[in-house]
Amino acid sequence: MSKLHLVFGGRVRDPQGLDFVDLPSLHLVGLFSDYDSAVDAWRSNAQRTVDDAEMKYVVVPLHKLLNPATGEATEA
Numbered sequence: 001m002s003k004l005h006l007v008f009g010g011r012v013r014d015p016q017g018l019d020f021v022d023l024p025s026l027h028l029v030g031l032f033s034d035y036d037s038a039v040d041a042w043r044s045n046a047q048r049t050v051d052d053a054e055m056k057y058v059v060v061p062l063h064k065l066l067n068p069a070t071g072e073a074t075e076a
Contacts (some may be wrong), residue, residue, distance in 0.1 A: 002063075005038035006031055009045055009057030018058065030059070 007029035013019045020026060029045055033037040038059045049055040 003035065004031055004032035004033065004062040004066075006036055006060040006062050007038050007041045007045070008060070009049070009055060009060065011054045012056045015053045015056065018056070020056075027057075031062070035059075037060075 009029065010020045010026040011022055013021055022074050029041050029044070032041060042057050042059050046057045049057070
């Protein structure tokens, strides 16, 4: 099973937090099937906006959200 990761970014109220201020304008970078690819995409976007302290990009391990106990998806 692939371990899905979501990469997105946007403006935050506090550069040390995750309170995104304008949800409709979030930049959805994409879904990635492995952590290394997600980190490459995150790094590329984060470095592009390094001079803007209010912009933040994150990697979200979706596979852990699908089934927090095992980190695997459950079938419906």
